[in-house]
Amino acid sequence: MNADEMKEHQRRLEMELALAAFTLRMHTKLTANMHKGGRANWQQTQVHDLFSRLDEEVAELQEAKWSPERAHDFAKYAEAIANECADVANFAMMISDWYLERAKQIQKQNESTS
């Protein structure tokens, strides 16, 4: 491996680690809320309500950005920001899953009627 390939490999590895850390955070927050019903619950929710929850989570993230904690304990502040980012990502994932599931159902219906 030459120097450029090593740099590229390092960049790729750093990206993979950041992504893995973030998806782990999403997973931790989702499993902590399994008592709410998990996938079956968000699939039964009106998608409009999932969009509303996404908006609320974005507002929480914006609010966390201005937390006075920033000046006192930056590590705690960064954790709070990261957790709100995971909430936003989880609701975006649920909306994505909601639509893809309906697309699958429509495709199945079309296949059975054609």
Ligand SMILES: [Mg+2]
């Ligand atoms: Mg939140």
